[in-house]
Amino acid sequence: MSFRSIQGQDRVKQVLQNSLRSDKVSHAYIFTGPGGTGRREMAKAFAQAIYCKVLPDDACGQCLDCRKVEHGNHPDLHWIVPDGSSIKIEQIRDLQKQFAYRASASGTKMYVLEQADKMTVQASNSLLKFLEEPTSQVVAVLITDNGQALLPTIRSRSQWISFLPMGRVQMKEKLLAEGHAPLLVQIAVHMAAGTEAARALIQTNGFAELRNLVIQLAKESLTRLPSALLTAQQKLAKGEFSEQLPQFMDMLILWLKDMVQLCLGSRDDIIYTDGMDWMTQQALSYPIDHWIACLEQAIETQKRLRFHANPQLALENILLRLKGV
Structure with a gap:
């Protein structure tokens, strides 16, 4: 894993590589941004670059240290993930014990905390003590979806690195x-x-089928509402796709955005391109206010489902709204 192998996030690479070239690597970084933006891969590339014996600001991928980082067995790199639902104080204490020993030939010890916002209060306070007494031989990387969820005192002692969604x-x-x-x-x-x-x-099991289900339910809601209500109950509320209801709502919202676009007469950037003809016919059968109201209700339903609203009732309401009932 090298910086070159990671697509996008050029500003992040520039900041990290400049710190390596100038020998001014910070003792702590917060890698914050939405999931899937390459934060974990960047942390690994950064670790390889720090330990690489060949290149000054990247990983060669061939030297012994690069290979050890790649295979997860470098003695000076410690990778911590939540134990169950949180990172616990025992994990931070164990880390501190490991860091009490002198680093190997590299001279630098490094640790990476994934989902750092899931630290318990005790773990956060324990980590803070660790950060308050930094040495030039320690580098920390805290990976989180939401850096603001970390203690202000941890944020103030770390360099903030924002990861942006890729184009x-x-x-x-x-x-x-x-x-x-x-x-x-x-x-x-x-x-x-x-x-x-x-x-x-x-690559998720059922992703393609879930997309097809959005189209099926949308069609049935507009033409055969009772059938749509039955399908939603059997497959989504209580059936095989019940665990994927959040994804279904994401897909339905995208479909409704397409309908708003088509009702406005625009075919640019339509997502469900395979249903363009019948969607256009249906879109023009209702006023634009109808589709905007459906979209707003779908977004509101998505929020309510996060707070454990009744799935069947929530689905029935959005399908009824689609039909205009």
């Missing part, structure tokens, strides 16, 4: 070049913030 055109080109189905790529790049996350979505 959809870039993501689409890369995924199509890998041979993924165009219809699935088109929707995945609108649901994910980076190539890795979009690829993972496409």
Whole structure:
């Protein structure tokens, strides 16, 4: 893993490589941004670059230290993930014990905390003590979706590195070049913030079927409402796709955005391109206010489902709204 092998995030690479060239690597970094933007890959590339014996500001991938980082067995690199639902104080204490020993020939010890915002209060306070007594021989990387969720005192002692969502055109080109189905790529790049996350979505079991279910329920709601209500109950509320209801809502919202576009007479950037003809006919059968109201209700339903609203009732309401009942 090298900086060169990571697509996008050029500003992040520049900051990290400049610090390596000038020998001014910070003792702590917060890698913050949406999932799928390459934060984990960047942390690994950064670690390899720090330990690489060949290149001054990147990883050669061939030297012994690069290979050890790649295979997860470098003695001076410690990677911490949540134990269950959180990072616990015992994990931070164990880390501190490991760091009490002198680093090997590299001279630098490094640790990476994934989902750092999931530290317990005790773990956060323990880590803070660790950060308050930095040495030039320690580098920390805290990876999080939401850096603001970390203690202000941890934020103030760390260099903030923001990861931005990758451009959809870039993501689409890369995924199509890998041979993924165009219809699935088109929707995945609108649901994910980076190539890795979009690829993972496409490869998820049932992703293609879930997309087809959105189209099926939309069609049935507009033409055979009782059938749509039954399908939603059997497949989504209580059936095989019940665990993927959040993804279904994401896909439905994208479909409704298409309908707003088509009602306005625009065919640019339509996601469900395979249904353009029948969608256009239906879009023009209702006033624009109808589709905007449906879209607003779908977004509100998505929020309510996060707070454990009744799935069947929530789905029935949105399908009824689609029909205009």
